[in-house]
């Protein structure tokens with residue numbers, strides 16, 4: 125054995141204690157550390173021939189790379205939709221790597237059973253029925269892509285062909301209707317051979333991102349045959365929600381596959397005041413929910429639900445003599461794009477076991493309250509303009525005067541030590557978003573963001 129490796133093996137308990145101490149030190153700084161530090165990025169270094177051992181690797185990582193890392197798991201990183209890592213999820217992630225299970229086959233089945241238990245808990249958390257079968261994937265983009273792959277196979281079933289066997293070309297023209305689809309849906313359609321251009325934007329309601337039902341019905345009536353509808357439960361800009369129950373009801377008159385992108389919006393189900401926003405979610409044929417956002421498990425984790433695991437297996441089956449059988453409860457190797465895969469259910473399992481439904485309700489409601497605080501403050505600050513009501517956990521706003529991308533970028537630069545916000549464009553207007561989905565964010569953080577924003581607008 126290489127001497128460095130042998131030493132690390134022999135000193136593993138002490139080394140892990142040092143790593144644990146380092147992690148604890150880092151985490152204890154999160155609420156005060158600069159959100160996006162200005163430290164320069166290190167120059168790439170050459171590969172070491174001899175190796176330096178774990179302790180030296182940790183020291184070099186801490187010295188060269190950590191200063192440049194953003195505090196994205198901290199309480200005031202409000203860009204995109206970003207979650208942190210709960211204490212239990214962190215422990216779960218350590219256990220994932222400690223056990224390093226390849227969760228893909230029932231020939232070594234415990235990992236898959238743990239995964240199914242966690243899926244059951246998630247189903248219960250979001251109020252989904254047993255008809256929704258779930259699998260862990262690496263993120264919402266992958267969850268949307270898998271959902272759309274199952275939808276593609278369903279279209280084939282309607283036409284008496286199998287795109288999984290004969291290719292996407294076996295389908296006639298495919299139309300995918302959506303009011304405000306997330307960009308990842310177009311990416312998924314590209315990967316699936318359906319093409320980005322199969323996505324047809326249906327007009328939203330005036331001043332909203334939620335789809336106009338009458339316009340959707342007209343678009344469905346124009347279609348010759350079955351199509352796919354992507355309903356949105358929580359758009360990224362203004363967190364708008366399509367009327368899921370009404371859309372699902374349209375299937376009585378028009379044949380379509382209903383995929384719901386509820387990447388973070390699904391968490392509305394945890395707040396009694398907001399649960400109506402996702403009423404009807406369970407009626408979907410497939411559902412995307414991200415876990416590395418509001419569940420606050422580490423990257424990379426999301427869940428994909430569908431009512432048609434049989435079609436999912438047609439698409440993703442990896443039939444080989446050495447893998448497990450397909451059967452009624454197919455192994456995950458037959459359900460997701462990956463074959464070998466980490467047991468990423470463990471962090472979700474840990475955090476759900478540790479904090480339960482009530483813990484997640486508290487996180488969700490606190491994030492919503494923070495968004496409201498910032499939204500109300502933006503609304504009452506001269507120089508700032510709220511662009512949409514705060515429906516859930518995102519504040520979408522701009523400058524009241526001359527809202528150019530440059531001026532907004534100057535504003536975010538001013539506050540970047542204190543909070544990280546990301547730009548967007550809403551109806552042609554450059555804007556900013558502040559998204560709350562971290563378990564650590566409190567009212568104090570919301571007030572700090574407000575103070576930083578007010579000072580920066582004053583300076584502009």
Ligand SMILES: *Cc1c(COP(=O)(O)O)cnc(C)c1O
Pocket residue numbers: 205262263264265266268306308358359360385386387388414426
């Ligand atoms: C974040 C997000 C996605 C993409 O998620 P990734 O985890 O980054 O792949 C898709 N849809 C919605 C609505 C999202 O918010």
